[in-house]
Amino acid sequence: MTGFISAFDVTNSASVVCPTNGKVGRRVDTQTVKAMLNLPLNVLRNTEYRFCPDPTCPTVYYSADGLQTFAEADLRERVYQKHPQEDNSLICYCFRHTVGDVLKDRNAGENKVISEIDQGIKNGQCACDIRNPQGSCCLGNVRALVKTAAVKS
Numbered sequence: 001m002t003g004f005i006s007a008f009d010v011t012n013s014a015s016v017v018c019p020t021n022g023k024v025g026r027r028v029d030t031q032t033v034k035a036m037l038n039l040p041l042n043v044l045r046n047t048e049y050r051f052c053p054d055p056t057c058p059t060v061y062y063s064a065d066g067l068q069t070f071a072e073a074d075l076r077e078r079v080y081q082k083h084p085q086e087d088n089s090l091i092c093y094c095f096r097h098t099v100g101d102v103l104k105d106r107n108a109g110e111n112k113v114i115s116e117i118d119q120g121i122k123n124g125q126c127a128c129d130i131r132n133p134q135g136s137c138c139l140g141n142v143r144a145l146v147k148t149a150a151v152k153s
């Protein structure tokens with residue numbers, strides 16, 4: 001019975017590491033993995049899936065038991081965390097803002113991107129769980145990018 005996988009193989013350990021780079025990834029809802037995969041969804045199992053945000057690791061999602069990994073080529077979207085330096089990387093998937101948009105806004109001393117995202121959230125127009133590969137709101141990433149990027153003079 002090698003390879004047998006229980007239908008209820010749920011791992012609740014907080015420290016489930018990515019089998020590719022050995023670092024702990026973030027738990028994601030299976031709904032997010034379903035929305036992102038560019039594969040027949042019958043590859044999915046009744047287990048926990050995790051997101052590996054490490055830009056140097058090719059694995060985006062992995063099963064908590066380490067038996068499955070999905071790379072960017074298996075997905076319908078490019079993943080911001082894997083290309084954080086590229087201007088054309090989407091950072092806000094719901095309202096389609098790129099890294100370049102955020103930097104331009106910041107360099108102009110404006111706050112249009114963040115206020116547009118805030119407004120969209122208030123209007124109930126965001127769908128981070130099915131649009132953003134990380135399965136959660138992009139706002140933390142956008143704020144971090146605004147903060148860390150050095151202001152060009």
Ligand SMILES: [Zn+2]
Nearest residue numbers: 018021052057
């Ligand atoms: Zn990884």
